[in-house]
Amino acid sequence: xxxxxxxxxxxxxxxxxxxxxxxxxxxxxxxxxxxxxxxxxxxxxxxxxxxxxxxxxxxxxxxxxxxxxxxxxxxxxxxxxxxxxxxxxxxxxxxxxxxxxxxxxxxxxxxxxxxxxxxxxxxxxxxxxxxxxxxxxxxxxxxxxxxxxxxxxxxxxxxxxxxxxxxxxxxxxxxxxxxxxxxxxxxxxxxxxxxxxxxxxxxxxxxxxxxxxxxxxxxxxxxxxxxxxxxxxxxxxxxxxxxxxxxxxxxxxxxxxxxxxxxxxxxxxxxxxxxxxxxxxxxxxxxxxxxxxxxxxxxxxxxxxxxxxxxxxxxxxxxxxxxxxxxxxxxxxxxxxxxxxxxxxxxxxxxxxxxxx
Numbered sequence: 001x002x003x004x005x006x007x008x009x010x011x012x013x014x015x016x017x018x019x020x021x022x023x024x025x026x027x028x029x030x031x032x033x034x035x036x037x038x039x040x041x042x043x044x045x046x047x048x049x050x051x052x053x054x055x056x057x058x059x060x061x062x063x064x065x066x067x068x069x070x071x072x073x074x075x076x077x078x079x080x081x082x083x084x085x086x087x088x089x090x091x092x093x094x095x096x097x098x099x100x101x102x103x104x105x106x107x108x109x110x111x112x113x114x115x116x117x118x119x120x121x122x123x124x125x126x127x128x129x130x131x132x133x134x135x136x137x138x139x140x141x142x143x144x145x146x147x148x149x150x151x152x153x154x155x156x157x158x159x160x161x162x163x164x165x166x167x168x169x170x171x172x173x174x175x176x177x178x179x180x181x182x183x184x185x186x187x188x189x190x191x192x193x194x195x196x197x198x199x200x201x202x203x204x205x206x207x208x209x210x211x212x213x214x215x216x217x218x219x220x221x222x223x224x225x226x227x228x229x230x231x232x233x234x235x236x237x238x239x240x241x242x243x244x245x246x247x248x249x250x251x252x253x254x255x256x257x258x259x260x261x262x263x264x265x266x267x268x269x270x271x272x273x274x275x276x277x278x279x280x281x282x283x284x285x286x287x288x289x290x291x292x293x294x295x296x297x298x299x300x301x302x303x304x305x306x307x308x309x310x311x312x313x314x315x316x317x318x319x320x321x322x323x324x325x326x327x328x329x330x331x332x333x334x335x336x337x338x339x340x341x342x343x344x345x346x347x348x349x350x351x352x353x354x355x356x357x
Contacts, residue, residue, distance in 0.1 A: 007100075009045070009081070009208060010045070010100060010207060011080075011083035011085075011103060011205070011278065012098075012100050012102065012103060012277075012278065013274075013277055014274070015099040015100045016098055016099045016274055017097070018096065018097055018098075019269070020092055020095075027043065047103070047104050047105075047141075048104060048105050048106070049106050049142060049146075050106065051110060052109060056119070057072045057073075057074075057109065057111075057115035058115075058130055059071050059073075059134065063307065064307055065307050065310070065311055067261075068131045068164065070131065071131045071135065072116065072130055072134070073109075073135045073138065074112045074138050074143070074149055075107060075108060075109065075136050075137075075142050077091055077096070077101070077136060079103055079140050079141045079208050080137055080140055080141075080168065080169075080206055080207075080208050080209045081208050082205060082206045083204075083206075083274060083275055083278045084235055085271070086268065087135045088270060089268065089269040089271065090135060092269075092270065094107060098269065098271065099270070106142050108146055109148065110146065110148060112152055113148065113151040113152050113154070113155050116156075117159070120155070120161050120346065120350070127161065127162070127344075127346040127347065128162075129341050129343070130161070130163055130164070131164040132152065132164065132166065133166040137169060138152075138165065138166075139171040139172050140169060141208065143169075143171055144171060149175070153175055156182060156187065156188075157178055158349070159346055160185060160187060160346050160348070161187065161345075161346045162186075162187045163187065164188070164189050164190075164191065164341070165189070165190045165191065166191040167193065168192065168195075169209065169210055170218045172192075172222075173218055173222070176221070176225065180227070183225070183226060183227045185342065187341055187342060188227065188228075188341070189228045189229075190229050191229070191230045191261075192215055192219050192222075192229055192230075192232065192252075192257075193231075193232040193234065194212065194219075194252055195233070195235070196248070197247060197248060198241075204282050204283070205240070205241075216251065216252070216255045219252060219256055219257055220255040220256050224256070228258050228338055229256060230258060230261060231249075231260040232260070233248050233249065233260050234261065234262045234263045235262075235263050235264060235265035236264050236265065237290065238264075238265075238296075238297060238317050238321075239286060240290060242317075242321055245262070245321060245324045245325060245328065246324055249325070249332050250332050253332035253336075258333075258337060259336060259338040260325075260328070260329075260333065262321075264298075264311060264321065265294060267303060268304070268305060272302040275302075293317055296317055297314065297317050
């Protein structure tokens with residue numbers, strides 16, 4: 001049974017302290033009681049969009065086990081509210097909490113398309129795939145209002161630059177016209193996140209994401225248009241969705257995915273506090289069991305920063321999950337390959353001039 005104080009429509013159930021701040025902001029019980037008696041809300045649950053003005057937009061990824069060299073994020077913070085999201089910690093660098101602030105205070109980078117264009121036109125830039133959403137989802141609800149991702153895709157198309165997209169939102173289909181043009185020249189790959197086949201689980205873990213059915217339809221629609229799709233079955237959380245790995249793999253394969261990837265959940269930084277608080281409120285009957293299983297996969301700790309192990313995990317539970325993934329690839333993805341994107345076209349379009357030879 002879900003705790004009666006559970007905040008519906010949000011993943012995190014509180015704001016954790018910002019590690020960079022000397023002082024801690026907290027709402028006291030006497031203030032909450034005062035608000036109750038007065039019939040007022042202690043704080044607003046409304047999402048706020050806050051414009052920011054970065055000097056650059058393309059980030060070099062130094063982590064050796066992430067699988068991308070460059071990423072860019074049109075938005076910081078994410079209204080999807082996935083309780084396990086590793087990107088939550090980054091919100092502290094902006095002066096906010098990794099908890100509810102991450103979902104309620106969305107930082108909007110309206111200048112992203114111009115910054116991207118300047119970056120890939122620079123004489124020193126050497127073409128490498130840039131991944132949209134290396135941190136937060138580029139097709140989160142804010143995109144419907146601001147259309148920054150679409151404008152960035154237009155820049156990638158104009159300069160024939162390879163781009164990867166990671167999302168769990170069906171809004172990506174809005175830009176199918178641009179994706180088809182990019183794909184015609186081997187310049188785009190889409191990674192769709194599917195965490196569970198259970199709507200009940202999805203609503204708890206990822207409260208403001210689109211339904212599982214919508215994501216499967218998105219994979220199918222992209223595949224019908226020959227746009228390569230990799231399914232991200234991540235994170236795998238022991239005791240919550242680990243039993244679904246095989247059926248998840250089969251289902252995304254049946255809908256046209258060319259490959260799949262997965263990671264074991266890791267709860268670094270403030271996410272450990274957020275997830276622990278959330279699971280005791282959302283799944284109190286299994287909370288401690290799940291936390292113990294996660295710890296078993298990470299050397300007895302919820303917080304695991306070891307490169308090579310932090311996403312893979314270790315121990316018996318992790319080994320069983322990796323064995324299931326190996327079986328799934330043999331059974332459902334034999335003969336399928338996610339393509340390598342082309343990097344040889346951009347140089348010709350970099351300065352708007354075609355080469356003669």
